[in-house]
Amino acid sequence: MPQRQPTTAAQPAGLAARRAALRLLDAILRRGEALEAALAHAAAGLEDRADRALVHAIVSATLRHMTDIDALIDSATRQRLASDAKARMVLRLSLAQALVLGTPGHAVVATALPLVDGGPRRLVHGVLGTLLRKGGALPDPPNLPKDVAGRWKGAWGGQVLAAARSLLSARAPTDLTLRASEDTAAWAERLSGTSLLPGHVRLSDAPDIAGLEGFSNGSWWVQDIAASLPGRLLGAGAGRHALDLCAAPGGKTMQLAAAGWQVTALDASERRLERLQENLTRTGLTAEVVTADVLQWAPEAPVDAILLDAPCSATGIFRRHPDVLYRAGPRHIAEMAELQAALLDRAAGWLRPGGRLVYATCSLEPDEGERQIERFLAAHPEMQAVAIDPTALPNSVKECAPGQLRLLPGMLSDAGGLDGFFIAHLSRSESD
Structure with a gap:
């Protein structure tokens, strides 16, 4: 089994996953890569599935709440940080952990500062300290990026825009399409799901798909x-x-x-x-x-x-x-x-x-x-x-x-x- 790196003052627990999260966020925001496609490269070297899942969770939470996280960052800095500045990227990831994922503040700070070695550590430390001491909260549901909100409100109206914000904060259900629609009731019962159409089953949580009954024999697909x-x-x-x-x-x-x-x-x-x-x-x-x-x-x-x-x-x-x-x-x-x-x-x-x-x-x-x-x-x-x-x-x-x-x-x-x-x-x- 791969050996975990020992925890030291220079290498706090979880730092490798945060470095991977920073690489992933950079690939998405600066290079326009898709999250799922960029994840493997960004998380290369992380052998533990839990660490890779953490990288995904941190970046996903950051993207869902980034409009509001950026507003918090701007409220705590005298001069606006550039959108692609490393300090802003690190602050985004750190605040998502603290305010969305519930990571303790001391762990957030300990894993944030090494990410800006050679950079504005004092700025990052000061902004994090200020915002975490205030005990701030993010809007629920989160706001969409301004350009997206403007397009969708213009096309579909305020009610749809409000619904989109709600969807952004909620976990999407898992839908299955059945190979044989006549088996709908049976599969809904077996998988403790509901059906909205013949040949469809909806699961409310996000299970281990490959471990569910019916996956290996191809009775359904996601x-x-x-x-x-x-x-x-x-x-x-x-x-x-x-x-x-x-x-x-x-x-x-x-x-x-x-x-x-x-x-x-x-x-x-x-x-x-x-x-x-x-x-x-x-x-x-x-x-x-x-x-x-x-x-x-x-x-x-x-x-x-x-x-x-x-x-x-x-x-x-x-x-x-x-x-x-x-x-x-x-x-x-x-x-x-x-x-x-x-x-x-x-x-x-x-x-x-x-x-x-x-x-x-x-x-x-x-x-x-x-x-x-x-x-x-x-x-x-x-x-x-x-x-x-x-x-x-x-x-x-x-x-x-x-x-x-x-x-x-x-x-x-x-x-x-x-x-x-x-x-x-x-x-x-x-x-x-």
Whole structure:
């Protein structure tokens, strides 16, 4: 077993995890990396799973409350620290530990000061001491970054913005999609969960997924209920051919295969497709798996259905991945919208007459949803909206326009909420 470093005055307990947390926060805020993707590199050398979990917990808490933590820091400094200054980064992590995670003040200070060796230790010590002595508290729910709050309030209004703040502070439930929807009641009982739709089970806590009954034999997979709706709209496949574009890690591919579609799953990432193949193997489902760029590849013949879960800003999954609040700005959103338009235009030509297209993004940005489909339909008169079957939706979720769903913070709030999504259900004219 790996030996822990002895605790000394120069190496207080837990310092290695705090150094890793500082590296991770820097990767997210300065280099725009995703939290989950950057974690392995930032935490390299930490052998204990508990230490790696601590790194994740510290950085996640920091990101969820960073707007309010920054306000506290600014209240205790004469001159405003630069947003990317190491002193501010260390103070952010330290205050998140003290005010969110409940770490004792002496432990916070002991692990903070070595992080600014050669830097403004006195400043960090003074600010921490001042704020911890005051016994300050953070707003509950936390405030969103100002630019995000402004965009979402302008797009959806104050009520949705308030709901988004509440989601940011609450632990998201764990949703499962079942391989066999007829077993819904049985699995809900076995796993002590609830169901909002046939083929769905919701767990209120965050269990050890791999240790749950039904995981090893592939009876279900983890998938937020919002992410399951695009696949549900296509219904039973009856052996017809469907393309799942940008398919990895495979939740929608498995849905379509379980519903009887002959699926071709396409993704440009070979590494991510390995995970998709592992999921198919575990569940006993089959699909043709293709590594290719949608903008360079084409099917041999027109297909019956296409599911395009397009690359996007991912702002709709902020409650699980708070780093997106700081990585997805207007420039990134515009770049994603341009890519989505190209993918939609290319995919439209692959449908047979009467074939259906489901477009989805896990985004709360209208440019990646409503405006994208408005542009697409104007450019493709052969495509039209298809009414969405209300039985495929959870109670209280309804079309916002013909063939469109807009899933927003506040929906299903009594049941634990859901991720933000935009979904459009379209078909190609029979006569073109």
